Each structure stands twice: as C-alpha cells, then as structure tokens.
Amino acid sequence: MESLHPRVRLLWTGRTALSGLVLVALAVAADRLFVPVPMEFVVAGWVVLAALGAVHAVLAQRIWRFELQDDALFLVRGVVTRTDTSVPYVRVQHVDTTRGPVERTAGLASVVVYTAGSRGADITIPGLRPERATELRERLRDLAGESEATDAV
Known part of the structure; x- marks a missing residue:
C-alpha cells in the first residue's frame, strides 16, 4: 500500500x-x-x-494509504473513525488531478476519482508529488477503461 x-x-x-x-x-x-x-x-x-x-x-x-488492486482502488483513512473504501474500476467515471495554490506552494497535488453513484460519489487522494499524481491519474483511467471493456452488464 x-x-x-x-x-x-x-x-x-x-x-x-x-x-x-x-x-x-x-x-x-x-x-x-x-x-x-x-x-x-x-x-x-x-x-x-x-x-x-x-x-x-x-x-x-501515517494512516492514509491507497492501493491499486486487481479490480478496485482500495483506500484506508481516518484517525478517529477508520474508513476502508474499495472503489471498483468499473464505477470510475473520470479522474482529475488538482493543484490549488497552497498545494503548488508545497509541491503537492491531489487525484480526484469521480464514481458512479450518489453517496460519496468522488474520492480525493491528497498529498501526492505532481508526477505521482499524473501517473496515478493515467493508470486509473486505463484501469477504468479496461474494466469497462470487460464488464458483462
């Protein structure tokens, strides 16, 4: 992770x-x-x-972790209440990278994963180096496209 x-x-x-x-x-x-x-x-x-x-x-x-698994993006976060989230790639609508002024000053970026669904319809992964955020965005985009092609709906 x-x-x-x-x-x-x-x-x-x-x-x-x-x-x-x-x-x-x-x-x-x-x-x-x-x-x-x-x-x-x-x-x-x-x-x-x-x-x-x-x-x-x-x-x-220290707690915040994420992992690209075979079929889903898995996240662990939360200090008081621990939240484990699994986002199936087939539910990913699109992926953005963001860098606000404060993030740019710190040399960081975030990846925002927009998903199908109403509750918690987007996931933000903050605190990434800009190069890693771009790599992650592209990899998630590819995984979402591959899962869409194999989805048997």
Whole structure:
C-alpha cells in the first residue's frame, strides 16, 4: 500500500491553524462589540487548536494509504473513525488531478476519482508529488477503461 507524501501534514496543520485564526477574529469582534473576552484565553485556545491540528495531521498522514488492486482502488483513512473504501474500476467515471495554490506552494497535488453513484460519489487522494499524481491519474483511467471493456452488464 502506498502512503501520502509527508508534506501533506503541513497543509493539514496550516488549514487547522487558519481555521483557528477565524475563531480568534470572531473572539476579537465579540470582545469589541459585545462582551469582554480575555485575549490570553483566546491565544491559548488557538495554540491548543493548532497543536491538536498538528497531531491530527501527523496521525492522518501515517494512516492514509491507497492501493491499486486487481479490480478496485482500495483506500484506508481516518484517525478517529477508520474508513476502508474499495472503489471498483468499473464505477470510475473520470479522474482529475488538482493543484490549488497552497498545494503548488508545497509541491503537492491531489487525484480526484469521480464514481458512479450518489453517496460519496468522488474520492480525493491528497498529498501526492505532481508526477505521482499524473501517473496515478493515467493508470486509473486505463484501469477504468479496461474494466469497462470487460464488464458483462
């Protein structure tokens, strides 16, 4: 099974820290407009949130795995609730690679697998080197095409 690039931890930790800054901004606004809020508690809360986010990011990156099996893409992910997902290639509609500005800065990319069905109709594999994301996208596209040709519906 293949794991994600360790740099994905920086993205996930940064996302949590940014979310925490939004909460800090709300606390500052509440302090100015409604009720006094001790800024020491706000800063301490942000530090705790950022630290928990970093721990969660490390654990999530260690757990996140994927594998191209004979007939399906298999994924394992989740820190608190572990999720094992098997996506049959015959259900794959199309596959994209994405690189947002933050991912580009970190030198990473994601692969998005769109599947037939309504619940959880797409799967994202984050934290890949761009070359690996392109290879994976092409391989998944080929496997989906091969499975479609052999599908006996």
